[in-house]
Amino acid sequence: MDRATAPRQNRRVTITDVARHAGVSTAAVSKVLRNAYGVSPAMREKVTAVISELGYRPHAAARGMRGRTYTIGVLLDNVRNAFFADILDGVQDELRTSEYTVLIGAAGFGPEEQARTIRSMVDRQMDGLILIAPGTPRGEILTTAASTPTVVIGHHDAADSHDSVVDADDVGAGLVVDHLVSLGHRDIALVSAHGTKANRWKRTPEIVLSDGYLEAMERHGLTDHARVHHAAYSDDGGFKAGMTLLTADRPPTAVMTGADVAALGIYRAAHELGLRIPDDLSLVGYNNTALAALAPVQLTSVDQAGHTMGSAAARMLIERVEGRRDRAMQTTMTPRLVERGSTTAPRAR
C-alpha cells in the first residue's frame, strides 16, 4: 500500500478528526467539550454523536498547553498510612462522577523529595493540589499555592493563598485524656511525632495534639504527670518509645499516641516486657484506622473522619479550580473517641 496514503496505524483520534467528521470547526468541538457558552443544542448533539462514534478522547497533555488538564494531584508521604487511605477515598468519591482524574504522588518523608513531587505536579500542569500534611517548608507551599489552587490537609496554619482542612487535634487529645482520667489513670504519657517547627509550620498536627494533651492534663491538675515522648509514627518508632517509657522509674499506666501504628509498636514493647494490655497498660491510638478495629488488636482510638475530610478537601479545591470562590477557607472537623478493649482502669498500686 502506498505509504503516503495509508493512514498511520496508531494515530489518535484528534479534535480535528471530530471537527472534519461533523463538518464543523475545531473551535466548536472544543466548546462542546468544555460546556462553554455559545453552542446550539443542535450543534452539541451533532458533535457529541461524532465524538462517541469515533471514540474520541481529548489529549490531556495538549489541553494542558492552553487550558486545564482535568487532573488533581494528591501529595502524601506514604501510602502505608491507613488514615491517608481514608482521606483518599473521600477525595475519590467526591470526584468520581466528575471529569477530573486523581493522581497520587507518594513522595516519602524527606522535605526535598516532597518538594520535588510537588514541583512535578505543577510542571504537569495539574489543575489543583491536595497536600496531606506536607513536610516541605511552608514558603514553598505558599509559592505553589499562589499559582495553583491548593488545599492543605492537617496543618493548622491558615493562609490566604490556600484552603485548609484540619481535625481539631487538641480536642481529640482532650477526649483521650478525659477518658483515661475517668478510668482512674493519672500517669498518662503521650507519644507523638517530632513537631519540628524548622520548616516554618507553627501548628502541625503533632504540635496541636501535644498542646491539647498538655492543656487537658492541666485541666485535671495532672501537669506534673504529663510526659511527652517523641517517636516516629511506625511500629518500630512505637516500640522504642514503649521500651523507654515502660522501663522508666515510674512507668505510665496509660499511653496515648498520635497514630495507631505507633500504639501497636508500644503494644509489642509491652508484650516483650511481660505487660498485658489493657490490664497492665492502657493504650490509645489515633485516627481509628482499620488497624485499630482488627480482632486481635481492639485498640481504643480517636476517629478523625478521614473520608469526610477528603471529600471536603476535594469539594473546596474544585470550587477554586473552577473559579467559583476566590477567598481562602478553613474547615475544621471534630474528632470522636472510639472505645475498644485496649483501655481499662489501672491496677491498684
Added chain:
Amino acid sequence: MDRATAPRQNRRVTITDVARHAGVSTAAVSKVLRNAYGVSPAMREKVTAVISELGYRPHAAARGMRGRTYTIGVLLDNVRNAFFADILDGVQDELRTSEYTVLIGAAGFGPEEQARTIRSMVDRQMDGLILIAPGTPRGEILTTAASTPTVVIGHHDAADSHDSVVDADDVGAGLVVDHLVSLGHRDIALVSAHGTKANRWKRTPEIVLSDGYLEAMERHGLTDHARVHHAAYSDDGGFKAGMTLLTADRPPTAVMTGADVAALGIYRAAHELGLRIPDDLSLVGYNNTALAALAPVQLTSVDQAGHTMGSAAARMLIERVEGRRDRAMQTTMTPRLVERGSTTAPRAR
C-alpha cells in the same frame, strides 16, 4: 507601571527564555535537556548555567505533545493493600535517582473504573505504565500495551506486548500446605478471592494460588479434604468466610488465605465463635504485610518480596521506554514462608 512593559507576574520560565538568555537557539537548549547528540561541552555548560540561574523547569505538558512526559503511571485498585505499598516502594526506590516521576492511580475495584484510570494515564501521555493485577478485560490491556510500554504485575498470563512480573503463587500455596501438613493438619481450607475468568485473564494470582493449593493437597493424598472458599480480600470478607467455614459440619483445623487482611477477618470470626488461635485453629495469611508482623497479630504468612517485584518492574519498564529492549519478558519471584504464632499442631480429636 505601564501594563504593556510590565512582565506578567506569574509567567513560567520557558525554554525560550533560557535560549534568549544564553544567546542560543531553543533547539540547542532542548538538546541539552535531553542529553541529545550534537552538543559541544561549551554549549552544554553555558546552557546548564543559565537553566539553574533562571530556575527553569521543563513544562511536562508541553513536552508531552512531542516527546516524553517523564512520567510513569502505576495502577492499583486500592492503596489499603499493604502488599501494594511494598511494590510501590520498590518502584519508587528504583526510579528515585532518575528523572521520571511516579504517579499513582487508585482506581477502585470495578473494571470500568480501572479502565477509565488507565485511559486517563494514556491520555496524559505517560511514558510507561505499571499495572498491578488489573481487573480490566485482558483485551483492553493488550490494546494499551500496544501503544504504551506496560508491565503487568500479578497475572501469570504472558503476552508479547507487555512485560510481566509475578510471584510463583502455586509454589507459595505449596509451602503453606506442606507446613500445615507437617504440623499434622489434614482439614486445610483455602480462602481466596473470586478468580473470575470472565475478563479473559486465565491465570490470575487467585487461580494460580488455588491450583497450587489443590495440587499440594493431592500430593499429600488430601484431595478429599480440600476446600476452596471464595471471599473478598477484606476484613469483612474474611469474617464471613470464617463464619461459614467454622460453623460447617466438619470445620477445618487450619485455614490459609490469599491475603493477610482476610486472615484477620477469619481471626475475628474465630474469636466470635470462642475459638482460639492457634490452639483451636491454625491460620495462614499471604503477602507477609506489616499487618502480619504486628505484635498482637503474629500471623504466619507467605512473603512475596513485593519490594523486589516493584523494582524489577520499574527496571523492565524503563528499558522499554528508552527503547533498550524490544521483546517482552517475564520475571518470576519465589515466595518464602514466614512462620509466626498463628500456626501450631491441631488439637487431638
Added chain:
DNA sequence: GAGATCGTGTAAAACGTTCTCTACAAGCAA
C-alpha cells in the same frame, strides 16, 4: 427602518516543547 444587541459559529493565533532539516565550518583524503 436604523441601529443596537444577541446568539451562534469560524479562522487563526497562541501554548512550550521536540524533531527534522538544512547550514556551516573544520578537518581530512585525494
Added chain:
DNA sequence: TTGCTTGTAGAGAACGTTTTACACGATCTC
C-alpha cells in the same frame, strides 16, 4: 585545490488543544 565527512548549531514545522477576535444573521428597541 576539490570533494567528502564530521561535528555543531539553528530555522521552522509540528504536536492537539484552547482562546481571542471577529463575522454574520436574526431579533429587539426606539
